[in-house]
Amino acid sequence: MNENLRHALIRARLQPLDVATHLTVDPKTVTRWLAGRIPHPRHRLAVADLLHVDENDLWPDSIRQRRGLSNEIKAVYPHRWTVPADTWRSFFESASKEICILVYSGLFLAEDAGLLRILAERAAVGVRVRILLGDPESPHVAARGVEEGTGGDVMAARVENALTLYRPLQDVDGVEIRLHRTVLYNSIYRADDELLVNLHAYGTRAPEAPVIYVTQTERDSTATTYLDSFERVWRNAMTASKHT
Structure with a gap:
């Protein structure tokens, strides 16, 4: 009816x-x-x-x-900077099993002391937290800086700053930080079966690029594509402590 x-x-x-x-x-x-x-x-x-x-x-x-939409698309933000700070915090706070972050620097998260505290608190109650940052020495990190117009050295420095800010989390049980040397087509943020995906565009800084909020509703879905991508990068990444 x-x-x-x-x-x-x-x-x-x-x-x-x-x-x-x-x-x-x-x-x-x-x-x-x-x-x-x-x-x-x-x-x-x-x-x-x-x-x-x-x-x-x-x-x-x-x-x-x-219109080609599916029930797994929860929201679309025109720019990353339009995603409210409260959304980021409630997103990670909702995780009961796993949190994943795949970025080059993720400096905007690393500079948020409240969010870092949330990551540590979630890990303390058994949530697995995995963070993938770009290797500062990777040519892909430098190339991304050039593409964004900030310069390769600036992007590498941003990663180094993020590593410094994330370092206290390395002493928290349940938190793993690795460095990757891959081309980053999208930044991926996961809280259990929900993802915030920051789409990258040539010549556009990540804060200016769109973000889609996706939830995994079935095995063969949009979210699965990004989850599988994260796992492939994770397998080939090196532990951050070996670099820092």
Whole structure:
């Protein structure tokens, strides 16, 4: 039963026969729409216009599919800097099993003392915390700095600063920090089955690039792609203590 359509008809004081007459369709067709069948796109638009509502209000699932969206996309932020600080903190605080961070420097997190405390607290209650930073000597780190317009030396210095700030976490049981030498196509932040993915774009600094909030709803999903990517980088990374 399409409850949205039924309630819209009640509010408009129309009967299924009225809709059928207006659209020149069989009344049984409208009955099937009320039972849950999704109309042809032109009929969806016509019904929405007749009832003075948005098409998305009547058939939200259909609209999401048509636009290529899925239930696993929880939010899209136009820039990383538009993600509220409280969102980052509540995101990591919600983890009960695992926290993963894949970045080059992640300096904006490392400089947040409150967030570092959250990571330590989650590890103390059994949450596995894994942090992947770029190797300051990696040519990919230098290249990213050049791409962003800040310079290779600046990016390497940012990583070194982050390592210094993250270092106290290395003494916390349950926290592992490694260095990677891979091209970073996206920065990945994980709290159990939820991810914040900072999409990277050539010539654009990470804070200016979009972030998508994804939740893993099934094994073969968008989130799985990023989770698998993190694991591949993790396997080939070296322990930070061997470098610092």
